[in-house]
Amino acid sequence: MPAASLRGIDLVKTYGDGTARRAALRDVNIDLFPGQLVLLMGPSGSGKSTLLAVLSGLLEPDSGRVLADDDGQLRDVWQLSPKEREEYRRRNTGFIFQGYNLFPALTARQQLEIVLKWGSGVGSGTARRRADEMLDRLGLEPNKHKKPAQLSGGEKQRVAIGRALAKDPGFLFADEPTSALDWENGRKVIELLRDAAHERGASILVVSHDHRILPFVDVHYHLEDGRLERRPLPA
Ligand SMILES: Nc1ncnc2c1ncn2[C@@H]1O[C@H](COP(=O)(O)OP(=O)(O)O)[C@@H](O)[C@H]1O
Ligand SMILES: [Mg+2]
Structure with a gap:
């Protein structure tokens, strides 16, 4: 068993105060490993988006630690x-947000080019080639010169997924990435995520309500009322 690439330890996060206090994470422990596609399920409001934000370095927990492999060195992200x-x-890290978070003024191709140029520091020619390859794999070739306002919900979602995958991150967090997609496109996306884990060694944590994803994943967690539990996979 290789060492964990990302460890969430005793994570606690509470929103609000007084009577409006809501515990979103109650002492959550989770280890992610390189090469694994991990599924996180749970009812609405159970803390799934909060956990993704804390593990990815976007939202500071009240207590607990996030240790992440950074070029062979384990770092305490919140220190x-x-x-x-x-x-x-x-x-x-790559992050696929629930609301896509695309830049309104950029075409599909430019959304990917910009993260490749600024995120990975590759040259313009390489950025364009890799952007086009990824858009092809996602079936977005005919849409590459369109801006978000000209794309359907499902197309925007696939652009957001391509943008997160294009820079080949070690950690990828995806918040309901297939929610706006039919199963044909949803399956394509899950296969891309699985390939990024299995072939490129990424650690991927994906939130979804779709049980059809289960056969594609390596680990299944369930979050309920801020408490995390590992679930067995279907045989
Ligand atoms: N910014 C916030 N301010 C106050 N409460 C929040 C905030 N974000 C989430 N919550 C609350 O925390 C709980 C967990 O939310 P969230 O992590 O978004 O759950 P999920 O993604 O599983 O639907 C919910 O009760 C939600 O209302
Ligand atoms: Mg959510």
Whole structure:
């Protein structure tokens, strides 16, 4: 068994105060390993998006630690300075947000080119070639010159997925990446995520409500009321 590439230890996160207090994470422990596609399920409001945000360095927990492999060195993500954390995130993490978070003024191809140029530091020619390859794999070739306003919900979702995958991150967090897709496209996306884990050694944590994803994943977790539990996979 290889060492964990990312460890969430005793994570606690509470929103609000007084009577509006809501515990989103109650002492959550989770290890992610290189090469694994991990599925996180659980009812709405159970803390799934909060856990992704804490593990990815976007949202500071009230207590607990996030240890992440950064070029062979284990770092405590929430002990880094904001600038170091930003740099760590740029180098190592991809995030597919529930609301896509695309840049309104850029075409599909430009959305990918920009993360390749600024995120991975590759040259313009390589960025364009890799952007086109990824858009092809996602069936978006005919849409590559369109801006978000001209794309359907499912197409926007696939652009957001391509953008996160294009820079080949060590950690990838995907919040309901297939929710706007029919199963044909949803399956394509899950296969891409699985390939990124199995072939490129990424650690991938994906939130989904779709049970059809289960046969594609390596580990299944269930979060309920801020408590995490590992579930067996179907035989
Ligand atoms: N920014 C916030 N302010 C206050 N409460 C929040 C905030 N974000 C999430 N919550 C609450 O925390 C709980 C967990 O939310 P979330 O992590 O979004 O769950 P999920 O992604 O599983 O639906 C919910 O009760 C939600 O209402
Ligand atoms: Mg959510």
